[in-house]
Amino acid sequence: MLKKITTVASVVLLSALTACGSGDGAGTGSSGSGTITMGFAQVGAESGWRTANTKSIQDEAKAAGIELKFSDAQQKQENQIKAIRSYIQQKVSVIAFSPVVETGWDTVLQEAKRANIPVILTDRSIDSDDTSLYKTFLGSDFVEEGRKAGDWLVANASGPTNVVELQGTTGAAPAIDRKKGFEEKIASKSDIKVVASQTGDFTRSGGKQVMEAFLKSQPKIDVVYAHNDDMGLGAIEAIKAAGKVPGKDIKIITVDAVKDGMQALANGEINFIVECNPLLGKQLMDLTKKVVAGEQVPERVVTEEGTFTQEQAKTALPQRQY
Amino acid sequence: MKNRLLWPLLALAALLLLNLAVTPSFFALRIQDGHLYGGLVDVLKNGAPTLLIALGMTLVIATRGIDLSVGAVAAIAGAVTCVHIGTSDSTGTALAGMAIALVLCAVLGLWNGFLVAGMGIQPIIATLVLMTAGRGVAMLVTEGQIVTVNNTAYRQVGAGFVVLPVSILISLLVLGLVAFVTRKTALGMLIEAVGVNPEASRLAGVRSRTIIWTVYVFAAVCAGIAGLMISSNVSAADANNAGLWIEMDAILAVVIGGTSLAGGRYSLTGTLIGALIIQTLTTTVYTIGVAPEVTLVFKAVVVIAVCLVQAPKARAALSFRKVAVS
Numbered sequence: 242m243l244k245k246i247t248t249v250a251s252v253v254l255l256s257a258l259t260a261c262g263s264g265d266g267a268g269t270g271s272s273g274s275g276t277i278t279m280g281f282a283q284v285g286a287e288s289g290w291r292t293a294n295t296k297s298i299q300d301e302a303k304a305a306g307i308e309l310k311f312s313d314a315q316q317k318q319e320n321q322i323k324a325i326r327s328y329i330q331q332k333v334s335v336i337a338f339s340p341v342v343e344t345g346w347d348t349v350l351q352e353a354k355r356a357n358i359p360v361i362l363t364d365r366s367i368d369s370d371d372t373s374l375y376k377t378f379l380g381s382d383f384v385e386e387g388r389k390a391g392d393w394l395v396a397n398a399s400g401p402t403n404v405v406e407l408q409g410t411t412g413a414a415p416a417i418d419r420k421k422g423f424e425e426k427i428a429s430k431s432d433i434k435v436v437a438s439q440t441g442d443f444t445r446s447g448g449k450q451v452m453e454a455f456l457k458s459q460p461k462i463d464v465v466y467a468h469n470d471d472m473g474l475g476a477i478e479a480i481k482a483a484g485k486v487p488g489k490d491i492k493i494i495t496v497d498a499v500k501d502g503m504q505a506l507a508n509g510e511i512n513f514i515v516e517c518n519p520l521l522g523k524q525l526m527d528l529t530k531k532v533v534a535g536e537q538v539p540e541r542v543v544t545e546e547g548t549f550t551q552e553q554a555k556t557a558l559p560q561r562q563y
Numbered sequence: 564m565k566n567r568l569l570w571p572l573l574a575l576a577a578l579l580l581l582n583l584a585v586t587p588s589f590f591a592l593r594i595q596d597g598h599l600y601g602g603l604v605d606v607l608k609n610g611a612p613t614l615l616i617a618l619g620m621t622l623v624i625a626t627r628g629i630d631l632s633v634g635a636v637a638a639i640a641g642a643v644t645c646v647h648i649g650t651s652d653s654t655g656t657a658l659a660g661m662a663i664a665l666v667l668c669a670v671l672g673l674w675n676g677f678l679v680a681g682m683g684i685q686p687i688i689a690t691l692v693l694m695t696a697g698r699g700v701a702m703l704v705t706e707g708q709i710v711t712v713n714n715t716a717y718r719q720v721g722a723g724f725v726v727l728p729v730s731i732l733i734s735l736l737v738l739g740l741v742a743f744v745t746r747k748t749a750l751g752m753l754i755e756a757v758g759v760n761p762e763a764s765r766l767a768g769v770r771s772r773t774i775i776w777t778v779y780v781f782a783a784v785c786a787g788i789a790g791l792m793i794s795s796n797v798s799a800a801d802a803n804n805a806g807l808w809i810e811m812d813a814i815l816a817v818v819i820g821g822t823s824l825a826g827g828r829y830s831l832t833g834t835l836i837g838a839l840i841i842q843t844l845t846t847t848v849y850t851i852g853v854a855p856e857v858t859l860v861f862k863a864v865v866v867i868a869v870c871l872v873q874a875p876k877a878r879a880a881l882s883f884r885k886v887a888v889s
Contacts, residue, residue: 289708411855439848440855444804445709445797450609454849457602458586471709475797478722484595501711501799 277533278308280328282338284365285316289499293563294339294364294519301522307529318342322349329356335529337361343368343414350374359532363525365414372540376532379525379542381517383415387422389515389548390466390494395430397492397513402463405455406438407448407476409468415517416440419468419496436462441472448475456483467495470502470514477510488512498549500561506554514554518546519563567821567873571836574819574869578843585851598724602850608796610842611730612637612789614835616809617816618734618741619782621834624817626775627758627826628679628686633786633813635697636671637806640664640787641794642704645712654716661720665787671697672783676776694810701802710800721795730792737785742831751829754778758826812841819869840869 279302283295295311302309310333314320318341328336329352336358340346346367351374353360360375367375394404404427409416420438427433437455441447448467455462456479465480467473473495477487485491487510495502498516505511521544531538549557582589582602592601616633623630647660671693678689723729745751756764757771765771789809794800818824819840820833844862847853853861871877 292707408855411858437852438855439852440858442804444801445799446793446801446804449797450605450845451849453605453609454602454846457589457605458850458852471801474799478797482595482722483600501709 276306276308277335277529278310278331278333279529280310280324280331280333280336281312282321282324282328282336283311283313284321284339284341285313289501289563290497290517290519294521296562297520297522298363298525299522301526305526305530307526314341316341318345325349325353329353329358332356333358334533335359335361337363337525337529339364340367347371347374361525361528361532363521364519377528377538377540377542379521379528380544381546382543383418383517384422384425385543386415386496386515386517386546387419387424388426389422390419390496390513391423391426393513393515393548394433394464394466394494395426398430398433398464401432401434403434403436403459403461404464404466405452405459405462406435407441407451407465407467407472408438409440409443409472411440413443415496416443416468423466435466441467441475443469443471445471445475445478448472449479450475452476452479453482456480462491465491465493467493470495470497470499470505470511473511474501474505477505499563500558503549503554503558503561506549506551507558509551512551514549516546516548518544568830568833568836570872571819571821571833571840571869574865574872575836575840575843578840578847578865582843582847582850589850598726598728602846604728606839606842606846607731608728609846610838611728611734612792612806613809613812613816613841614731614734614838615737615785615789615792616782617813617820617834617838618738618831619778619785620810620813621817621820621822621829621831622741622745622754622778623686623782624814624822624824625754625758625826625829626778627761628775628778629814629824630675630690630779630782630786631687631810632671632675632690632693632697633782633789634806634809635694635701636668636783636786637790637793637809638701638800638802639671639697639704640668640790641800641805642701642710642802643667644717644791645710645794645800646704648712648714648717650713652714657714657717660717661791664791665784668783668787668790669780672780673776675783676779679779680772680775698802701800701805705800705802707802712798712800714798717795718798719795721792722798730796733788733792737788738831738835745831755827755829758828813838815866816841819866819873821873 281298284291299309310328312324314324321338321341325336326349336353347369350360354374362375362378364380366378408420436459439451441451465476467476473493476493480487480491487493492512494513495511496515496517498514502514506514524544528538589602592599620630643664644660647663648656675690675693678684679686719729721730725732753769753774756769757774761771790806793805816837817834820830820837822829822833844865848858848861
């Protein structure tokens with residue numbers, strides 16, 4: 242009996258699948274009236290940065306008159322693939338998403354390609370040999386962020402400088418690239434040395450625990466370079482507990498510029514923050530319109546990002562959205 | 564029993580000596596702003612949450628159970644307290660927040676106990692429910708944001724000092740209480756009896772279900788206090804990362820300490836040593852500068868070594884040699 246049901250069910254499923262497959266994508270079939278529809282598959286809501294990213298996309302879509310279909314993958318690739326498949330079925334004009342992981346996208350993006358739906362990657366890239374699978378990748382240049390941090394240190398360091406580095410999650414693209422860009426720049430000055438480098442997993446607790454250990458094992462620390470604000474905030478706690486003054490005795494450079502980080506920068510506990518801008522909604526909508534109109538777009542678009550010193554943080558803080 | 568604790572103790576000593584060899588100042592202690600400051604103090608402070616959760620886990624495992632939900636419960640405790648405190652700096656609000664969080668944790672423990680003792684579901688499955696759903700609850704409470712607080716009283720729980728870190732004092736106090744209640748009364752024996760055979764103990768007049776229910780509530784409250792320490796240590800609640808994988812650390816601490824996963828016997832001193840080994844291992848990685856890429860391999864090698872020397876066959880071989888020599 243049970244076997245029968247499974248057989249029937251699989252037959253139904255199979256025919257449903259083939260039915261989907263045979264539906265040949267009739268061009269960029271937006272719902273007739275000329276409005277653009279965008280299917281966006283977000284990673285999840287893991288941090289304030291991500292929430293700001295989502296809000297920017299939703300607000301800018303509304304402002305640009307683009308109909309947005311939004312889904313939240315809760316950090317799971319299979320959810321994102323499901324969402325992308327459903328966007329293909331709904332025949333949206335453009336699919337945009339921030340890939341949860343780098344690999345495993347070829348099949349679903351092939352399906353989108355066959356259905357003639359252009360794909361835009363935001364914030365994170367994918368690892369695939371076939372670059373025809375997506376039109377463009379809009380996101381931060383993590384190596385450049387590392388370079389900006391390195392530049393500031395080279396310009397502001399005087400005399401021999403010992404740096405400790407709090408890395409992001411081992412193997413994550415932002416951690417690898419921010420380390421690379423930073424090292425590239427400080428290589429020009431031989432008296433700046435990274436004396437210790439450990440992962441703090443992008444978290445406050447991680448940053449604090451690693452910094453506590455560094456403060457005991459390193460005889461002289463002048464600068465902390467943290468791959469994100471949260472680890473920097475953890476390091477501040479550890480430095481205070483050691484009876485030193487963060488921002489003065491030990492200088493701190495971080496990346497991100499989320500609100501808590503900017504507050505610490507304005508308070509003088511952090512010295513320099515390189516922005517990693519989540520507000521890419523406007524750029525995304527502009528790209529979408531171009532892609533739908535059939536214009537050529539560059540394969541790589543970098544988000545507009547700045548840097549903040551303590552003075553700039555004080556003026557920028559009141560209007561900070563995230 | 565003493566022999567069983569010998570190897571974990573030797574492992575702990577070896578790790579500490581490794582630190583001393585690489586960083587001669589590792590054991591140096593000084594007074595900083597009225598409290599002790601040094602590498603060993605860090606080990607105690609950062610190991611306190613793991614120790615506390617491992618204590619709860621020891622009793623659960625002694626009844627032949629397991630609790631995978633402790634990390635999620637810890638995240639919920641921190642989230643609820645931080646959201647309740649908000650921007651307030653009053654001691655009363657902090658205390659109220661912590662009280663609400665711990666009551667909630669007790670309720671979550673009741674839920675686990677209900678699934679295990681009431682419905683007879685396998686503990687690993689029953690607590691898996693809350694492990695997955697709990698983090699979602701914590702995210703819901705914090706709305707997916709990292710909630711930062713600035714409350715002097717709340718800071719004391721995880722980052723405060725009364726000469727020694729407040730967190731380790733709390734953990735040791737709980738350890739003392741558990742040791743007293745389970746070893747000076749019949750409770751410990753009853754817990755072990757339930758672990759050996761719940762049905763036989765019930766027929767012998769032991770209230771098996773009540774005991775199982777109690778240990779799950781105790782484990783959840785321990786996890787709640789640990790969650791307060793973790794969140795208080797950085798004055799923020801991070802629903803995604805607080806207490807992540809700490810259930811694995813706790814189970815490992817219990818196992819290294821010589822408690823059998825099959826239930827029926829447990830060692831609180833062993834758990835204390837196990838928790839210290841795990842935290843010392845983490846601190847060692849940072850102190851001697853193991854590259855992040857090989858950290859997990861380094862930890863795995865140490866843990867495997869500790870577990871291997873405790874394996875019955877290895878111990879039999881070792882003691883056989885001893886006999887042969889004598």
